[in-house]
Amino acid sequence: MIAPHQEEIVGSLRGIGVRQIRLACGLVLLAYLLSHFLNHALGNISPDAMAAGVYYHTLFWRFLPVAVTLYAAATIHAGLGLWALYQRREFHWKAIEPLQLVLGLSIPALIVAHVVGVRLSYTLFGHDKFYPQVLYGFWMGPPGRLFVITAVLIIAWLHGCIGLHFWLRMKPFYARAKPLLFAAALLVPTLALLGIYQAGRTVAAESASHDWQASNLSPRQMGTPAEQQTLERITGASLLGYLGLVGLVLLARGARTLLERRGGMITLSYGNGRTIRVAKGLSVLEASLRYNVPHASMCGGRARCSTCRIRVIGDSSALPVPSQREAFVLGRVGAADPSIRLACQLRPTTDLSFFQLFTPSTISASAHAAHPQRIGQERYLVSLFVDMRGSTQLAEKRLPFDTVFIVNRFLAAVSQAVIDCGGQPNQFIGDGMLALFGLTAPPQAACGQAVRAAATIANNVAELNQFLAHDLHEPIRFGIGIHGGEVIVGDIGYRNHMVFTALGDAVNVAARLQDMTKGLSCEAILSDEVRLAAGLEADDLPQQEVEIRGRAEPMTVRVVASAADLSALLDRKATVAA
Secondary structure: OOOHHHHHHHHHHHOOOHHHHHHHHHHHHHHHHHHHHHHHHHHHOOHHHHHHHHHHHHHHHOOHHHHHHHHHHHHHHHHHHHHHHHHOOOOOOOOOHHHHHHHHHHHHHHHHHHHHHHHHHHHHHOOOOOHHHHHHHHHHOOHHHHHHHHHHHHHHHHHHHHHHHHHHOOOOOHHHHHHHHHHHHHHHHHHHHHHHHHHHHHHHHHOOOHHHHHHHOOHHHHOOHHHHHHHHHHHHHHHHHHHHHHHHHHHHHHHHHHHHHHOOEEEEEOOOOOEEEEEOOOOHHHHHHHOOOOOOOOOOOOOOOOOOEEEEOOOOOOOOOOOHHHHHHHHHOOOOOOOEEEOOOOOOOOOEEEEEOOOOOOOOOOOOOOOHHHHOEEEEEEEEEEEEEOHHHHHHOOOHHHHHHHHHHHHHHHHHHHHHOOOEEEEEEOOEEEEEEOOOOOHHHHHHHHHHHHHHHHHHHHHHHHHOOOOOOOOOEEEEEEEEEEEEEEEEEEOOEEEEEEEOHHHHHHHHHHHHHHHOOOOEEEEHHHHHHOOOOOOOOOEEEEOOOOOOOOEEEEEEOOOOHHHHHHHHHHHHHO
């Protein structure tokens, strides 16, 4: 018997594939790049600060275990980049993935001269090239050097940021962290390039001194002419070798395409009447991309999700055996049926009929998960239900057009209040509306936004009543229910009738609280949990225990006679905090 924790370890190891190895290597290289950029940024202080920083930078990255990890990661990552160029049969050129691949493949060609001139010269000849020597070469050497190093810094950083985006975009915290990460992604390379510029100007000015040249441009540091010629030959050979490898990969792609076409064509039937003829060797998802057939795919074909799942119609025993990665993903979602496969991994060799388990209108193969939460995600949200009172009596005394006009003005006033407070109008149900808070804010802030929205709704409706006073026999009244909790958010519906909404007990409770405002003769009821998170004092609002249908235990809520009063309570809290 295998212990449970051993089974988890074995299961995790099964999930490691080529993409996971490439990701791990990429993270190591991104860490090195970040360390290098931060060291460059010290040039905004002085070249001496850069020299002090590079001491600790090299002390860490030249530590033998770290150095082995770094160079192994660089070699493996570059090799897997070439493999990705060969292995991927179809790209959607409107997506960002081809850009990432092109940027990544260009880095070795651009960086080879710098690596040979600095790192390899140290290994072969013991040259001590640090910032003074490197900056002198950039500023006083051929003009193209500075352009190339600037380009490679930007390209490497963009490549790493795109990879980081692909990895993190399905993480629940990413939506909240994205603004900070974006700011860092702009700030770090900007400071690094400015540091190179400032330090380079200083070095260029000091290099006119014979004493500086004697101290920084000696043969021990820059090498003899013979050694420099040797390094230049190594650079040229390395560049030609790498370009040759890229050329061989492209030739291999072409040869494979010819062989696949000669190997015959197969028919893919999508179960909705659509059929396409494709060459053997394409995955089902690649075939969908090539022929513009909508196909759900959250991760863009990386086997990091299961949204491209298909169910094979008929005998599935003749299909290729699932890869280790595909088996891991299917196991994670409990898909034990052998007829269920991942479209991004399945490469059929015979005619195949299937239907998609996720509707393509939710996320197409070309969408690549711009909004991962739309496919289904559990998260904390605050639900606010608001309903217009007396709309039935309103309709009895007016023309249909007039009734619709007034209801729309009410919903517009409510929606504007929700948007102004950071929420999102979600569903319109007759003369009522569900609003969600917390899609882009942490739970505590979402509770405060929802309470603020209730007060703003009251103010907006009061203005609307004043505007329509000549046409209303009595002012428009409303009821609001607010509650927060873990819910499931995603696109719900059928085909072209999909709506993004939230499902769960918290949403139902908010609707029940809104209904209770009628019996308690108040404008709003909020759960005590929301009141506490919003920072309102316990004695600010009357407390009441209520029975919620579907719940065994009574619930503590706060009754708000006038929703407009919530604004003063929140302002007082803000004043005390300040």
